[in-house]
Amino acid sequence: MRSAVKSLLVPNPAANFEAYVSKCLSLFKTTTIARGTVLHGHLIKTGTSSERYISVKLLIMYLTGRKPVEAHQVAKEFDRFDLVVHNCFINANIQSGELDKARKVFDEMPERNEVSWTSLLSGFMKSGRVDESLWYFRRNPFQNVVSWTAVISGFVQNGLMLEALSMFLELCESEIRPNEVTFTSVLKACSETGEFMLGMSLLGLIIKTGNEHKLSVSNSLITLFLRMGETDSSRRVFDSMAKRDVVSWTAILDMYVENGDLVEARRIFDEMPQRNEVSWSAMISRYSQSGHPEEALSLFHKMVREGKLINVSCLSSVINALTTVKALQSGMNIHGHTVKIGMERDVYISSSLIDLYCKCGQTNEGRLLFDSVAEKNVVTWNSMIGGYGFNGQMEEANSLFEAMPSPNSVSWSALITGYLDNKQFDKVFDLFNQMLLFGERPNKSTFSSLLCACATTASLEKGKNIHGKAIKLGIQSDVFVGTALTDMYAKSGDVEGACRVFNRMPQRNEFTWTVMIQGLAESGFAMEALKLFDEMDSRTPPNDLMLSSVFFACSHSGLVNRGLQYFRTFETKMNGSHYTCLVDMLSRAGRLEEAEDLIESMPVEPEPNALAALLSGCQRHKNEELAERTAKKLWRAAERDSGGYVILSNLYASAGRWKDVLEVRKLMKEKGLKKNGGCSWIELKNQVHSFHSGDGAHSQSIKIYGVLKLLMYEMVPV
Template identity: 65%
Template structure:
C-alpha cells in the first residue's frame, strides 16, 4: 500500500495526467483481482481528494472493484455519478449479476438497454450456459447480431460444460462454415468434446485443424489434447505432448499426474507430484485419494497434513478420501475432528462426505453415530443406503441391515452384494443362498463380486453341487474370471475335495494375487498333495512378484508336516522373519510342534514349546500329546496332558488323547481313572459329524443323533443294511 502511494506521489497529475491515471487504473485492477477492498477504498478516497475519481476510466475500474466485492451501496453511489446511459458500465453490471447467478436481473438489464454490443450478448450466452440453462442461452445465441469468435466459443464451450458434446461439435462445424477463425479456447473446447465422445478419429481430425491454424503449442490446447489422449487410452501420446510443451501450467501437470494415478503407478505419480512447480487442490486430492484407495493410509494422512500446512483448502473429494483413510485405521478421534470441520464449513450433507462419515463410525463400532449421520442426509442416494447397510452388517446387526435393505428405494448391484456379504461374514450361508435367489427374481444381474460371495458361501459349507451349479451360471453368462471370482472358485473346489477342478480354475486366473496363491497352496496341502503344494510355493517365488504372507507360510509348514519334510519345514520357519519379514505367530509355532511330533521327535517338540517367546497354544500341547499317542511315549504324554488340563479345563481333547495312550498301552485302570475324572468335571467327548448334500440341501449327522426329521426312516434303513451284511 505504501509502495502504491509512493509511486503515485512521484507523478504530478497536472503535468503527467495520462501517466497518473494509468497508474491509478493499474492499482485499482490489482486491488480488484486480489480482493483487496480495504486498500481500494483508501485509494478511492485519495482519488476523490485529488479530484480524478470521476474520470471515466478510473470510475469504471472503481465500479468493477466494488462489483467484485459485492459492495452494493458503493456501486449504487457510483452508478448515480454516471450521466446518462453508458454501454460499458451496463455490461459490467450485467456481467457481475451473471457471476452472482442473478440471471433474471441480468436479463432485465439487458432488455432495458437502448444499445448493446457483442460483450452484452456474449455475457448472457455464456451466463445461461454456466448455470445449465442451455435453451435460453441458445435463444440469445441465435439472435446475436454480433457473431464473433468469442460468442461462438461461448456456445461451444457451454455445450461441453453441460455434457452436450455432440451439439458442441455441430456448432463448431457451423462456425467453420461461417468463415470465422476459431481461437485457442475454441479448439480446447472442441478437443474436450471429442474426449467426451471417445471419438479418436474425430479427435485426430481436429488435431489436424489445430496444427494447420498454428495453435498446437497454445497452453490450453495442449492441455485439452493431453486429456483427449488419456480418455482414449493413448498414454504414450499424452506423455509425448506433455514432454514437448514449451510451457506448462498446473492443469498440464495435474493431467499427467492423474494419468499415473489412474494407472496405479504410485511411485511415478509421486515423482511427478514432487516435481510440480505449482499445485492446486485437484493435484493434492488426486494423490491423497490414490494413497487412501491403495491402502497407504498413513501416507495419505501425512500428505493431507502437508496440504493444510501449505495453505490449501481441501475440497469435498479430499475430505472424503481422508475420512476413508481414517476409517481404515479406525481412528475415531481424528475422524470426529474432521467431522467437526466439515460441519463448520457446511459440506457435511454432500453425499461423498456423509457416506465416508457413515463408513468411519461403523468401522469404529459406533453404528448408532453412523445411523445418526445417515438420518441427517436430506437427499440420500443409493451409496448412502449401501454404506449404512454395510455398517450394520459389519457390526453383526443383521436384523437392522435387512430392514434397511428392504427400504432402499432403488437397489443396485452393490446393494445386493452388501447384504449378501453381511450374511456371509456372519456365517449365515443359508441366507446368502436365499437372498441370492431373490436377487435373480428381481431381475438384477449378478456380477463377479456377487458370484464371489455366493461361491465363498458354498466353500464354507463344502457344498460342491451348489458351487458347480453357480460355476455353470458364470460360464453361461460369459463372465470372465477376475482375481476375486477365480480365487473364490479355487477355494470352493479345494474345500470340497475336488482338487483337479481347483487347479484348473487357478490356472485360468489372469493375474493371481497373494490370496490366490495362498488358497491353492493351502488347498493342495490339506487335500494330501503336500509335495505338490511345496512345488507350487517355490514356483510362485520364482515366477511372480507376490510376497508370501502369514497364511501362505502356515500352509507351507502344514505341507512340510504332512509329507515328513521336517528339516525343510524348520528352514522355512527360521526364514520367516529373516527372509520374508514376517514374525511367526502362535499358530506357526503350533504347526512346527505338530511337524516334530508327527515325525517322532517328541523331546525336540517339547523343548521347542518351552523356548517359545510366549505361552504356547492349547493346540500345540495337544499336537505333542497326539504324537505321544502315536509313538507310545507315556512319560512325555503325562507331562503334556497336565499342561493341556491347566490350559483348557473345559476342553476334553487332552483327556481323550491321554486315555487313548493308556488304552493302547493296556493300562485300563488309568483309562478308567481318566474317564471318571472327565465325568466329575462334566466333560464329554465331542461327537463326530458327517454330512451329505441331497437336492442342494446339506444334511448333518452326529453319533447317535435323533434330531433329523427323518431319523426313524434313516435308522430303519441302517438296521436293514446291518442285517443283510450279517447274513453275508
C-alpha cells in the same frame, strides 16, 4: 482511503491530466465498493468523473459490487450510445445469472462488436443453455478463435464431448488457428471419450501453432497420456515442462497413485511446491484403500496442522482408515470436527461415521446417527444394514431392510452377507430367491457371497445353479465371480470343475491363483498345486494364504525337501502360520527333532497349533518323551484348548498307559474342557442338513437314529 485520495492531489488534473487519470485507474484496481464510493465523490468534486475512461471504471465497479442504482446513474452520464457500456451491462447480467436481461440489452443495441457476441454465447453455454448459445454463434458476424473456443469449451463444460470434437473439426476446416484454450478443451474431450487417436494427431498441430510449452496444454497432454496408459509419455511431458502448477503435479501424482506405487507417489507428493485438496485427498485415500490406515491418519493430521481445506472425499477416507484400525475415540473426535465445520449433514460423511460406529461394535451410536440424518440416501441405509449384519444383529438388519424405501442390489447383498457371516446359510439362499422374485439384478458381491455359502456347505448343486445364473447375466468372466466359482467347485470336491473355470478366466488376480492352488492341495493334487505355483511365481508375488497352501501340499505329499527349499526362498515372508505348516510337514515325516528345533528357533512366538502339530507327530511316530515335553508347552500356550490334552490322551492309550490317560482326562475335567464334537452335513432336495456328534436337534433325529441302529444290527457278524 484518505491516503489514496491524498495521492490524487499530487498530479494536478489541470497540469498533468494523463498522470491523474492513470492514477485513478490504478486505484480502481485495488479499491473496495465502499472506498470506491468515496473516490467517486472526490472525482465529482474535481470534475473528472465524467471522463470516459473513469466513468467506465466507475460503472464496472458498481456493476461488480451489485449496485444497480448507482450503475445506472453513472450510465446516464454518457450522452449517447456507448458500445463498451452496453457490453459491461451484458457481462454484469450474465455474472448475476440474469441471461434474459443480458439478451434484452444485446437485442436493443444498435451496434455490436465481437465482445458483445462472444459474451452472450459464452454466457448461455455456462448456464447450460446450449441450443441458444449455438443459435447466436451461427449468426455471429465476428467469428474468431475466441468465439469458436467459447463454444467448444462450453460443449466440454456441459459434458457434450463428441459435439466439442465435431465443432473442433469444423474449426480446422476454416482458416482460424486454434489457441491454447482451444487445445486444452479438445484434449480434455479426447480424454473423456477415449478418442486417443484424434488426441495423438493433435500433437503436430499443437507444435505447429507453438502451443506445446503452454502450461494448460501440457497438463491436458499429461491427462490424455495417462488415460491411454502411456505413463512414460506422461512423465516425459511433465519432465519437459519449464513451469508446473499444482494441476501438473497432481496429475503426475495421480499416475503413481492409480498404479499403486505409493513410494514414488509419496516422493512426488513431498516434492510438490504447492498442494491442493485434490492432491492431499488422493494420497490419503490411497493409503486408506491400500491397507495403510496409519499413514492415512498421519497425513491427515499434517494436513490439518497446515490449515488446508478438507473436502468430503478426504474426510470419508480418513473415517474409513479409522474404521480399519477400530479407532473409535479418534473417530468420535473426527465426528466432533465434522459438526464444527458443518459437514455432519453430508450423507457420505454420515454414512462413513455410521460404518465406523458399527465396525467398532457401537450399533446403538450408529443408529442414533442414522436416525438423525434428515435426508438419507441408499448409502446411509446400506451402512446401517451392513453394520447390524456385522454385529450379528440380523433381526434388526432385516427389520431396517424391510423399512427401506428403495433397496438396491447393494442393500440385498449387505443383508445376504450378514446372514453368511452369521452362518445362517438357509437364509442366504432364501433371500437370494426373494431378490430374484423382486426383479433385482444381483451384483458381483452378491454372487461372491452366495458361492461362499455353497463352498462352506459343499452344496455343489446349488453352486452349479448359481453358476448358471452368472452365465445368464454375463458376469461369469468377472475376476471376482470367477475366483468365487473356482473356490466353490474346489471346496465342493469338483476339482475338474474348478480347473475349467480357472482356465477359462480371461483375467486372474492373486486371489484367483490362491484358491486354485489351495483347492488342488487340499484335494490331494499336491504335485499339480506345486506346478501351478511355480508357473505363477514369476508374475505374481505369493501372499500368505498361497504360501500356506504350498506348505500344506508339501506336508501331505511327503515332499519335505521341496518344502524346505520353498522355506529358504520365502523365509523373509514367513509368519507364524507358515512356521506351523513347516512344523506339521516335518512332524508328519517323522523328523520330530528338526520340528522341535524349528519351534525353538522361530523368530516369532510359536502358535499353539505348531505345538499341536508336533504333538500329533509324536503320537503318530510313538515318541512319548518328546510328546510329554511338547504337551506341557501346549498346555501353557493354549490353556483353554482341549486339543493338546486329547492328542496326549490318545498317545497314552495307544501305548497302554491307562493310568496316564485317566490323569489327562482328570486334568481336562478340572479345567472344564471338552473335546469338540464332530460335524457333518448332506444336501438333499436343495436343503442342507447338518449333524453334530451326540446332537438330537434335527427334526427327523428319532427316525435317523432308528435307521442307524438297524444298520449297526445288520453290520454285526452272525
